Amino acid sequence: MKKGLTVLLVLFCVCGLVFAQGTTETSTQKAAEKNSVEIFSWWTAGGEAEGLQAMIDVFNKKNPGVELINATVAGSAGSNAKAVLATRMQGGNPPDSFQVHAGHELIDTWVVSNHMESLTQLFKDNGWMDKFPKGVLDIVSYKGEIYSVPVNIHRSNVLWYNPQIFRKYNIQIPTTMDELFKVCETLKQNGVIAFALGDTSAWTATQLLENVILADAGPQKYLALWNGTCKWDDKDIVKALNDYAKLMNYVNPDHSAYTDMNALTAVAEGKMAMNLMGDWALGLYQQMNKKEGTDWEWTIFPGTKDSFILISDSFGLPKNVKNRENAIKWLDVCGSVEGQDAFNPIKGSIPSRLDADKSKYSDYQKKAMDDFAVKTIVPSVAHGSAISEAWVTKVNDIVNVFTSDKDVNAAIKDFQATADKYAPNN
């Protein structure tokens, strides 16, 4: 009898284990029940979460009868969220709308595989076609159709420097790559680490490389390189690779132990002179209470003054969503002046619309918005706009090796091999 009971208990436990699933389906179940809409993002950290909530508040005011479910997945610049998203999209259970970097991260993953609805008609109905710079519309388009609504814009080609070091050695702000190298040489001879690089995460080095390429090759060739029409042994690209290798001579030797934040901090603390980082660095400096003018200053990366390297988060509309009309209402808010002016001042980015209310933004943001309206806009490679994620991860690997061994010829071969495999024009 006792043995029989034991066997039964064990069998029961086994069955219990098999059927003990967590309730991961609650948000989608809820979405299906009432008049609701489920949006999916990885905006869980401080400024972004608050900014998102502000935009949600705008939505709730405009659509009082609709319940907005804010589904977020924390962690690691969205890599966890992207994995969850992939599972849902392929499982036929897409969120009503999801956050995605504008450009190839969306297009090469979900548009070419026929998972997204075209938003061109939405843009036309809302009169948005002339409210966004053409460069931005090009980035979010594929074969003539628009696929996402860009919400915020960050700029990648910003150089942060320590003004006290510059004043001490009487250094002029460099505006070309040659001037940058002269500045680096002056600093090196005075025993100062000229350039801070923090590439514990691979993307920071890739971001630096994209800036050097833009500086030496110009925006047209930059675009051609990343759509496969320009080859990596083009003389301007080769010059850029050589310049990057040269720049590595002025970079802190233990760069792989520094995170992107560490490198920015080193500049503000006067340990190193310059760092290239996107303009979310402002938020970091504010949090650390570092003052503009004393601890840090900004300028545009040498040689890229006429360009704006764009990093943008956007929302799209998957096919066959449960609450299509409400999803479109959400997209209306994303692309509206009200929505963007609620989100961007809090997050520290600038709106993608040209007619935002400038009074809500800081000085840097106002200048950035002015540049955004007139400069040539190019997509960032490191942040998922210019090329697919599959290609970016391979580029990151090559940049990792190139940063250390500075072998330009090997880099040309490796970069070209990945371009041959992943570039869209093939």
Place this chain on the structure above:
Amino acid sequence: MYCPKKEIQKGLAVVIPFAILLFIFVYGFIGWSFKVSLSAWDGVIPNMKKVGFSNYVELFHSRRFNMDLWNTLFFTVLFMMICVVGGFILAYLLYSGLKAEGLFRTIYMYPLSISFIVSGVIWKWILTPSEGINKLFQMMGFNATFGWYTSTGHIGHYNVALISLVIAASWQYLGYTMAMFLAGLRGIPTQIVESAMIDGAGEFRIIRNVLLPQLKPITFSALIVLGHISLKIFDLVYAMTGAGPKFVTDFPGLYMFETTFRGNHYAEGAAISIIMLLLVALVVVPYLVSTFRKED
């Protein structure tokens, strides 16, 4: 052995559900991974077109994976050596009647209680070239500029940066081998040791000819466990160094994670994981075979 039929039936009834689950969730999924590794799945959308073993061929041609394999070899060898030799020395000292044995045992075993993520982060801070232990040496007057895990130096295929990981991992597992050897030493009948001492054998001869042979099975199983850890190492590397400049601290586990879940190169990741499975099987299967043989 006398086993009544009813006992066998009850035994089977308990084992079969687990066996089925094991079959599906372990062996079935291994089979699926193998199938994916033979496909062209590169990107979020599955693409099961068969490409034979080309993923494996590409891996063995790739600089990163080759470095991973060399790193695994050197890390495994160094980690095992330090843990086994160091563990034995510590165990012998405690066995020889060191006072406050309980205290030392506790001190050496504490590191085992924290996870590799925690120790990885701590050692990352300690060995940061500009702010960590180098600063201590500099204060003492030494010109300490060693790059630790940022160093891209190498002696042949051995990457100097690996020493940082070896230090962190050995620090954590010395207690494990020490505990095993201590138990083993205590299990050796004292008459053997005493008779050797009466015969006039010195301390080192006793260690070499009496103690060590008795500890062979323990050494063997310690090596298996340590090898098993080092072949699959991921969390320590991820928390402490990442792949490192020029991939000097890269390992197959880390490469597999990054390529599959960041780059969406699923077929490549599956191939790496099958290779890792084979490497671990190389270590574990002979061990299992020898233990089963002994039991017969």
